[in-house]
Amino acid sequence: MPDAIAIDALRVQYGTFTAVNGLTLGIRQGELFGLLGPNGAGKSTTIRVLIGQRTPTAGSVRVCGYDVVKEWAKIKPLMGYVPDRDNHFDEFTGRRNLEFFADLYGVPRLRVRDCLRMVELDDAANVPVRGYSLGMKKKLLLARALLHRPPVLYLDEPTANLDIHSADVVHRILRERVSEGATVVMTTHDMAEVEKICDRVGIVCKGKLVALDSPLALRQLHTERRADVIRTDGERASFDMDSETDRQAMAALVSAGQVASVRTREFDFHATFLKLTGQTFD
Numbered sequence: 178m179p180d181a182i183a184i185d186a187l188r189v190q191y192g193t194f195t196a197v198n199g200l201t202l203g204i205r206q207g208e209l210f211g212l213l214g215p216n217g218a219g220k221s222t223t224i225r226v227l228i229g230q231r232t233p234t235a236g237s238v239r240v241c242g243y244d245v246v247k248e249w250a251k252i253k254p255l256m257g258y259v260p261d262r263d264n265h266f267d268e269f270t271g272r273r274n275l276e277f278f279a280d281l282y283g284v285p286r287l288r289v290r291d292c293l294r295m296v297e298l299d300d301a302a303n304v305p306v307r308g309y310s311l312g313m314k315k316k317l318l319l320a321r322a323l324l325h326r327p328p329v330l331y332l333d334e335p336t337a338n339l340d341i342h343s344a345d346v347v348h349r350i351l352r353e354r355v356s357e358g359a360t361v362v363m364t365t366h367d368m369a370e371v372e373k374i375c376d377r378v379g380i381v382c383k384g385k386l387v388a389l390d391s392p393l394a395l396r397q398l399h400t401e402r403r404a405d406v407i408r409t410d411g412e413r414a415s416f417d418m419d420s421e422t423d424r425q426a427m428a429a430l431v432s433a434g435q436v437a438s439v440r441t442r443e444f445d446f447h448a449t450f451l452k453l454t455g456q457t458f459d
Contacts, residue, residue, distance in 0.1 A: 181206040181360040187236035189222050196222040198384035209361045211375035219384035220364040228258050257322030261333040263314040267307040271317050282325040292320040311338035332363040348374045382454040399449040401442040409437045
């Protein structure tokens, strides 16, 4: 099956500044893909190209087989977008905001009710959006993007300003869309979020792709396989789980009942990013 999104040697410049520098990336149909990197890495610029807000300086991008520059009119009905900042009509209610876009999409207004319920805003449907919290406004953006059931969905920091429960609601919705065959691309700073819901992740730095794999594979590749032990006498020791000698030494302590606690090393994304790029993740 061809990729839902095919990015080939994409380059985007703002004057003399290169925001995206030769990015090549294929995103599969029915995949929840995380684009991860620090501020200024090129994530949002890549999304702007995908949603037609920025023309590539060089390279090509195809969405559902269509060229984003030459065939944009065919792509636009196929995508939904959740920006990192809200752009609602604040004087309208949540319901009226969605009805406005439902009419533009030619979607029955019953779909508005369903989308409000999906993001748990049905109780606030008749409240003017200026009275919404930042998290409620973020969820209303998602409801708007889902109105026409787009096969491709882009989200820029979709859980920013959300509490834990609301973030879980968003995660569930995204996984449901993927299970139905949609392709979802989200940018984030949060590796924990990527590990929780994404099928694959691309790590970008200075407009270039520096790693591409499943979250589990990245964890396995870059996590230290070490166990830190506190002995019953208070002494501390560290064992390399890739070393037969260390494994035997640790097993001997355990067998002798001389281990008070054991802790394995956790995946450290910041250390991994430093190793991959030579710079810190800010």
